[in-house]
Amino acid sequence: GQSLEQPSEVTAVEGAIVQINCTYQTSGFYGLSWYQQHDGGAPTFLSYNALDGLEETGRFSSFLSRSDSYGYLLLQELQMKDSASYFCATGGSQGNLIFGKGTKLSVKP
């Protein structure tokens, strides 16, 4: 089976840096993705790591260590609009896309 674990809530202040961790167990592996979802909205794709290392996209970076079955999303220069839920997701041996339970990020002024 597949499972992903991430913290349920994180709080940070505007301008700070926050890291959201994700550990996973899958029978196969199609890389680790991150999605953002604002309240009442649909999930939107943020980043994808197929190989070990860091991927940077503007203020957001994502890291993967396949040997540790671990990844994280790093958000820099936090803004109020970054308050949302963040999900890690991975594809298993069938390519089925499974999501974690999500981390609710609250950015305070």
Place this chain on the structure above:
Amino acid sequence: EAGVAQSPRYKIIEKRQSVAFWCNPISGHATLYWYQQILGQGPKLLIQFQNNGVVDDSQLPKDRFSAERLKGVDSTLKIQPAKLEDSAVYLCASSVLTGKTEAFFGQGTRLTVV
């Protein structure tokens, strides 16, 4: 490029009634997903299609839920009969290929069962 289209946006039904949701994926996307998202939880994969074949339906409650993707394009998800615990947002998503973890989501259908 048009996004994933879903309808209806909202639906309220009584328990034991039936309901159907429709999804039209992004043109050219072979993979279509239906997710159930209960408030405060992550999206739960109900069924995943590659063209008109099923990749994974292991978490679809097949005694009451059914889904089809005729001609490998648009798809319908049906619940019959509905239960109170089916109240959730039903999200449809599509991606270019199975195994591509960049999926594009529709706005979802918010179902309330009373």
